[in-house]
Amino acid sequence: GALVYQYPRRTICKSGTSMRMECQAVGFQATSVAWYRQSPQKTFELIALSTVNSAIKYEQNFTQEKFPISHPNLSFSSMTVLNAYLEDRGLYLCGARDRQGAGTEVFFGKGTRLTVV
Amino acid sequence: GDSVTQTEGLVTVTEGLPVMLNCTYQTAYSDVAFFWYVQYLNEAPKLLLRSSTDNKRTEHQGFHATLHKSSSSFHLQKSSVQLSDSALYYCALRSSGSWQLIFGSGTQLTVMP
Structure with missing residues (x-):
């Protein structure tokens, strides 16, 4: 079956430092990968969409300078949170799918929970 | 832009009774798919149901939902x-024009014994 692994599952970083999280697709080709943040008391915020061989599209309030993303092949993507501060804490989810079409299922990883101290 | 509305933030039901979690949406696209995700504590959201066919009932794990484009x-x-x-239940939509998933604010379902 199709699975998405994310690691680390949990991480704690000091305010002002950076941390990198990874997303691995198994059993399918992750043509497109989306990174979301689920902040405390909030629903999912889309950070950016990444499609292999296309430019990464960032949503409003999120920038490449703050959340650089790498999507080098059809099974792997990573995102770094640069200069993390308290407002960056939350659960970061990676969602991937392998083809176009509105009904195509997106497979989510279990998330990386970021705590900033 | 597209939006999904879940009016109830918290729903409490006694075990064995029925429940309905509301989800309404706005979209300018005609080719749109709809999803219900369930998220248990400290877990990632998991797909529960999906549908893109008007007036067709979709079922999984005892839950069911019917897309009604008229409403x-x-x-x-x-x-x-x-x-x-x-668990926490999220309604979401995705149009073929953009594969971005638009989530509702979520409904926390608590089942009491």
Whole structure:
């Protein structure tokens, strides 16, 4: 079956430092990968969409300078949170799918929970 | 832009009774798919149901939902809830024009014994 692994599952970083999280697709080709943040008391915020061989599209309030993303092949993507501060804490989810079409299922990883101290 | 509305933030139901979680939406696209995700504590969201066909009932794990384009709704229902159904439920849509998933604000379902 199709699975998405994310690691680390949990991480704690000091305010002002950076941390990198990874997303691995198994059993399918992750043509497109989306990174979301689920902040405390909030629903999912889309950070950016990444499609292999296309430019990464960032949503409003999120920038490449703050959340650089790498999507080098059809099974792997990573995102770094640069200069993390308290407002960056939350659960970061990676969602991937392998083809176009509105009904195509997106497979989510279990998330990386970021705590900033 | 597209939006999904879940009016209830918290729903509490006694075990064995029915439940309905509301979901309405706005979209400018005609080719749109709708999803219900369930998220248990400290877990990632998992797909529960999906549909893109008007007036067709979709079922999984005892839950069912029917897309009604006439009322822009995709309510989630279950005839007899179990304690293990306690979780956060998200309604979402995605159009073929953009594969971005638009989530509602979520409904916390708590099932009481």
